[in-house]
Amino acid sequence: ENFPPGPKPIPIFGNPLQLNLGNPMKDLEKLSKCYGKVFSLYIGGRPAVIVNGFEAMKEALVTKAVDFAGRPQDLMVNHALQGKSFILSDYGSEWREQRRFALMTLRNFGLGKQCMEERILEEISHVTASLEKSAGKTMDPQTMFHKSAFNIVFLVLFGSRYDYEDKILEYIIHLFTENAKIANGPWAMLYDMLPIMKHLPLPFQKAFENSESFKKILINLVNEHKNTRDPGKPRDFTDSYLDEIDKRGNDGSSFNEDQLIFYIMDLQFAGTDTTSNTLLTAFLYLMTNPKIQERCQQEIDMVLDGKEHASFEDRHRMPYTQAVIHEVQRIASIVPLSVFHRTTRDTELMGYSIPKGTLIIPNLTSVLHEEGQWKFPHDFNPLNFLNQQGEFEKPEAFMPFSAGPRMCLGEGLARMELFLVIVTLLRRFRFVWPEGAGEPDYTPVFGITMSPKPFKMGVTLRSN
Numbered sequence: 116e117n118f119p120p121g122p123k124p125i126p127i128f129g130n131p132l133q134l135n136l137g138n139p140m141k142d143l144e145k146l147s148k149c150y151g152k153v154f155s156l157y158i159g160g161r162p163a164v165i166v167n168g169f170e171a172m173k174e175a176l177v178t179k180a181v182d183f184a185g186r187p188q189d190l191m192v193n194h195a196l197q198g199k200s201f202i203l204s205d206y207g208s209e210w211r212e213q214r215r216f217a218l219m220t221l222r223n224f225g226l227g228k229q230c231m232e233e234r235i236l237e238e239i240s241h242v243t244a245s246l247e248k249s250a251g252k253t254m255d256p257q258t259m260f261h262k263s264a265f266n267i268v269f270l271v272l273f274g275s276r277y278d279y280e281d282k283i284l285e286y287i288i289h290l291f292t293e294n295a296k297i298a299n300g301p302w303a304m305l306y307d308m309l310p311i312m313k314h315l316p317l318p319f320q321k322a323f324e325n326s327e328s329f330k331k332i333l334i335n336l337v338n339e340h341k342n343t344r345d346p347g348k349p350r351d352f353t354d355s356y357l358d359e360i361d362k363r364g365n366d367g368s369s370f371n372e373d374q375l376i377f378y379i380m381d382l383q384f385a386g387t388d389t390t391s392n393t394l395l396t397a398f399l400y401l402m403t404n405p406k407i408q409e410r411c412q413q414e415i416d417m418v419l420d421g422k423e424h425a426s427f428e429d430r431h432r433m434p435y436t437q438a439v440i441h442e443v444q445r446i447a448s449i450v451p452l453s454v455f456h457r458t459t460r461d462t463e464l465m466g467y468s469i470p471k472g473t474l475i476i477p478n479l480t481s482v483l484h485e486e487g488q489w490k491f492p493h494d495f496n497p498l499n500f501l502n503q504q505g506e507f508e509k510p511e512a513f514m515p516f517s518a519g520p521r522m523c524l525g526e527g528l529a530r531m532e533l534f535l536v537i538v539t540l541l542r543r544f545r546f547v548w549p550e551g552a553g554e555p556d557y558t559p560v561f562g563i564t565m566s567p568k569p570f571k572m573g574v575t576l577r578s579n
């Protein structure tokens with residue numbers, strides 16, 4: 116009773132026919148105009164509540180954080196990861212201890228410290244070298260950003276990286292891309308509507324095989340690490356986790372090697388497409404808005420004058436560039452529907468009653484593009500993050516990483532990476548929309564992470 120309203124479902128299938136499954140974002144917007152900021156939909160026989168707009172999002176994810184911090188446990192993605200994914204783990208003590216460990220470790224490997232920054236700058240030097248080869252020409256930025264984003268997470272996890280030509284990297288990227296396609300596609304939706312299908316030889320079986328293949332590679336890497344580690348002197352995330360297993364012995368904690376493998380898999384997945392698609396979006400807008408690009412470059416030249424390389428600290432003296440990067444994240448809304456949540460107890464939202472165990476879909480795009488929250492909700496405009504004095508200012512509705520206890524664990528890493536990549540590349544190169552490439556198409560391709568349509572990038576060396 117008093118459940119959020121929504122369109123009438125068809126038995127068994129639910130409401131999918133009311134949505135364009137290729138890209139439901141417009142339909143969700145329409146439904147929200149009709150039924151309000153909190154409305155319901157049925158995915159198969161399963162009711163889901165869609166949360167829209169800043170006010171409702173804040174009440175759910177922040178004010179009633181614990182009530183909304185669970186995760187559904189029976190979707191295709193859960194099964195593909197054998198119920199052992201950290202990202203998809205339900206709210207509780209195991210999730211909490213694993214999360215606390217990773218946050219602390221990432222911080223020690225230097226979300227705050229030099230070390231993380233050095234790893235990112237190392238990877239950027241390879242990006243720069245690869246772009247230098249394309250100077251005066253056009254190139255396809257997609258693979259380059261994908262591989263460098265992969266490597267940055269990999270450097271944190273294993274302390275090493277793959278050459279861009281490495282066959283293993285090509286293979287892993289292939290596994291990732293194929294699985295992203297399957298998870299985004301109609302088969303995953305069908306699976307989630309009718310879990311009875313899961314034993315049929317349909318394309319999602321391929322997703323299970325692929326994550327098994329990636330798992331095998333990771334088991335080898337972890338075994339290698341076990342042979343070369345020096346206990347108590349961690350080189351990276353994997354070493355730290357192995358230390359933690361030693362430290363805890365058999366205290367009944369959730370730290371074990373199996374969990375480590377799935378954790379690594381999670382972080383590598385979560386950190387690759389998200390940052391690389393954000394970077395692609397950034398360069399799409401920078402190329403097609405040359406005045407904005409030039410203004411960033413002036414600011415960067417001035418602040419970095421005489422310095423060998425950028426550091427994350429420099430952001431405080433680059434309000435305009437900071438505003439541009441945040442505006443990219445806002446307009447891109449890279450993870451449009453966040454990761455699904457689930458209520459952990461009977462609760463209320465905006466006056467509606469929501470029972471324990473209800474699937475919750477946080478529509479982050481509805482907040483990032485919400486009228487009333489932004490000066491220019493529908494345009495790409497850095498003024499959304501600058502005040503009258505030209506200082507950087509971040510509105511509360513900026514939540515591309517979501518909010519509350521489940522908020523993105525890699526936020527610090529992602530922000531450092533976006534800043535250092537964009538600043539370093541803009542300092543060295545000018546990026547131009549290739550002649551004859553026609554009008555830019557900013558409409559992204561929908562998925563768990565949004566991606567810009569493929570485009571080519573013109574690169575020239577700057578003369579300073």
Ligand code: HEM
Pocket residue numbers: 201202203214268381382383385386387389390393449450453454455515516517518520521522523524525526528529
């Ligand atoms: C621009 C880049 C990124 C964006 C926009 C982004 C966004 C998100 C969002 C929206 C969530 C869901 C939060 C929720 O359920 O409420 C999430 C979760 C998560 N992200 Fe990210 N992410 C990014 C990069 C990264 C990176 C680089 C890593 C790690 C290396 C990472 C690791 C995670 C993890 C582990 C979770 C699950 C947290 C939990 O369930 O407690 N993310 N991210």
